[in-house]
Amino acid sequence: MSHTPHKDDVPTYTLSEGCPVADPTTAQRVGSGPVKGLMLLQDTQLIETLAHFNRERIPERTVHASAVGAWGEFEVTHDISHLTSAKFLNNVGKKSKVLLRVSTVGPERGASEPVRDVRGWGMKIFTEEGNQDFVFNDIPVFFVRDPIKFPSLNRSHKRNPATNLPDASMFWDFHNNNQEGIHALMILFSKRGIPASIRTINAYSGHTYKFTTEDGFVYVKIHLKPDQGVKSLSQDEANRLAGENPYHHTADLHDAIARGDYPSWTMYIQVMKPEQAENYRWNIFDMTKVWPHGDFPLQPVGKLRLNRNPTNYFTDIEQAAFSPSTIVPGIAPSADPMLQARMFAYPDAARYRLGVNYQQLPCNAPVSKVYAPYQRDGASRHDDNYGGDPNYVGASLKRVNFSGSRVGANGHAPFGGGSQAHEQWVGQVTAYSSEVTDEDFVQAREMWKVLGRCGEQDEFVHNVAGHLRGALPEVQLATIDMFNKVDSKLGTRIHEALVKES
Numbered sequence: 132m133s134h135t136p137h138k139d140d141v142p143t144y145t146l147s148e149g150c151p152v153a154d155p156t157t158a159q160r161v162g163s164g165p166v167k168g169l170m171l172l173q174d175t176q177l178i179e180t181l182a183h184f185n186r187e188r189i190p191e192r193t194v195h196a197s198a199v200g201a202w203g204e205f206e207v208t209h210d211i212s213h214l215t216s217a218k219f220l221n222n223v224g225k226k227s228k229v230l231l232r233v234s235t236v237g238p239e240r241g242a243s244e245p246v247r248d249v250r251g252w253g254m255k256i257f258t259e260e261g262n263q264d265f266v267f268n269d270i271p272v273f274f275v276r277d278p279i280k281f282p283s284l285n286r287s288h289k290r291n292p293a294t295n296l297p298d299a300s301m302f303w304d305f306h307n308n309n310q311e312g313i314h315a316l317m318i319l320f321s322k323r324g325i326p327a328s329i330r331t332i333n334a335y336s337g338h339t340y341k342f343t344t345e346d347g348f349v350y351v352k353i354h355l356k357p358d359q360g361v362k363s364l365s366q367d368e369a370n371r372l373a374g375e376n377p378y379h380h381t382a383d384l385h386d387a388i389a390r391g392d393y394p395s396w397t398m399y400i401q402v403m404k405p406e407q408a409e410n411y412r413w414n415i416f417d418m419t420k421v422w423p424h425g426d427f428p429l430q431p432v433g434k435l436r437l438n439r440n441p442t443n444y445f446t447d448i449e450q451a452a453f454s455p456s457t458i459v460p461g462i463a464p465s466a467d468p469m470l471q472a473r474m475f476a477y478p479d480a481a482r483y484r485l486g487v488n489y490q491q492l493p494c495n496a497p498v499s500k501v502y503a504p505y506q507r508d509g510a511s512r513h514d515d516n517y518g519g520d521p522n523y524v525g526a527s528l529k530r531v532n533f534s535g536s537r538v539g540a541n542g543h544a545p546f547g548g549g550s551q552a553h554e555q556w557v558g559q560v561t562a563y564s565s566e567v568t569d570e571d572f573v574q575a576r577e578m579w580k581v582l583g584r585c586g587e588q589d590e591f592v593h594n595v596a597g598h599l600r601g602a603l604p605e606v607q608l609a610t611i612d613m614f615n616k617v618d619s620k621l622g623t624r625i626h627e628a629l630v631k632e633s
């Protein structure tokens with residue numbers, strides 16, 4: 132395995148605030164003779180070194196903690212612009228940067244790799260329209276279809292709370308009582324359950340997604356197949372390897388990339404029309420079921436190639452955060468309840484694990500321009516925090532352009548142009564924001580009359596004018612207009628007070 136390359140430039144050692152210190156092995160000690168005990172609170176180098184070490188670990192992922200990762204690129208090989216408006220998919224030959232993290236699910240960070248377990252596939256595609264994450268598995272189906280069972284499923288696959296040992300009784304007890312997972316179990320305990328290498332696994336969306344255009348949408352399942360072929364280990368081979376080289380999968384991927392033997396995968400989709408979904412034999416929102424290829428053949432889309440090892444595992448792979456909710460226009464979630472739950476779970480986990488500004492970490496930051504001024508401050512803000520730009524919606528003080536659709540989630544149009552009947556079949560969703568109507572002024576008018584009966588109207592006018600005086604002239608005018616809708620005299624009186632009292 133290759134190690135960190137030598138650099139020609141020779142850096143000068145400093146503390147983390149930049150002050151140079153002559154020797155990183157020294158600590159300040161008290162005493163005049165040869166025996167020097169007692170150390171000093173003023174010794175910043177010592178305190179910083181020890182304190183930082185205590186904080187080196189961040190919470191590990193509750194699932195998928197142990198992983199290997201690399202950088203690469205995704206290239207479109209087949210035009211599918213009739214199926215999706217996603218720009219990164221819309222030109223044959225178009226390439227996008229990719230970060231891939233492949234994990235075991237149950238074992239803790241640092242655990243042995245050649246074990247029987249599902250492999251997770253966290254793939255971030257850096258597109259011109261923001262990040263597109265594919266958070267897949269190497270098996271096409273899942274163990275449960277009700278998201279509330281997910282924590283229990285995983286605990287039963289991990290350690291017994293008393294013995295702290297993996298526990299076959301817990302494992303099988305869960306599955307005996309949740310038999311919808313039988314298809315996934317069949318795959319896990321087949322030869323495919325232990326990959327020979329990360330370079331030789333498939334990846335599957337499992338869930339049904341939507342590909343959308345202006346004109347409508349289709350349902351898709353996404354598959355990636357290794358150009359190296361699928362290769363697996365027998366239980367005996369894996370047992371031996373786990374003893375001899377527990378980090379075989381990390382070493383295998385790292386060394387292949389280091390020697391220029393770049394692994395690649397072909398991406399395919401299965402495509403289903405909405406009306407086919409309504410009468411299909413299987414519920415397409417149930418991820419314990421595949422769509423047989425005979426019913427919905429694989430159509431090639433593009434090629435993923437890994438071509439660069441992480442320069443630092445922690446910053447590139449451990450700090451990476453993937454989520455099924457990270458989707459570009461042209462791709463949309465289906466009504467699969469598991470997928471819906473996952474769209475909450477991953478950003479929530481990332482905020483806990485990495486902090487609320489995790490999207491700004493270099494491994495997660497989009498290559499496209501981000502302007503999200505309604506998310507401000509928070510721990511570890513690394514950019515300019517939008518300076519003085521308005522931090523509230525609807526501001527007239529700075530113009531903001533908007534694009535995307537108001538129908539559906541995240542500015543996407545999952546139902547765009549789709550048939551009404553199908554929307555009813557699924558249950559229609561729209562992105563809703565209430566409209567202001569005259570109804571909103573009715574009670575305010577009553578209040579104005581109440582103030583009149585109590586003799587408090589002058590004071591009200593005085594209070595508003597006193598506050599409004601500090602605002603820009605165009606803001607004052609808009610405010611006067613608003614109060615005029617309560618009562619035409621009210622706006623006028625505020626205006627007069629502004630002029631008179633200034």
Ligand code: HEM
Nearest residue numbers: 192195232251252253266267268273278281337472476480
């Ligand atoms: C309701 C079901 C599920 C829930 C609530 C859930 C939740 C989670 C959580 C909380 C994490 C850790 C994230 C982090 O700490 O950054 C995770 C990781 C992961 N999950 Fe799930 N998961 C579910 C089902 C699935 C399914 C069905 C798949 C694949 C089709 C999947 C693939 C992954 C992958 C690949 C990772 C690792 C991501 C990474 O590399 O950071 N999960 N999941």
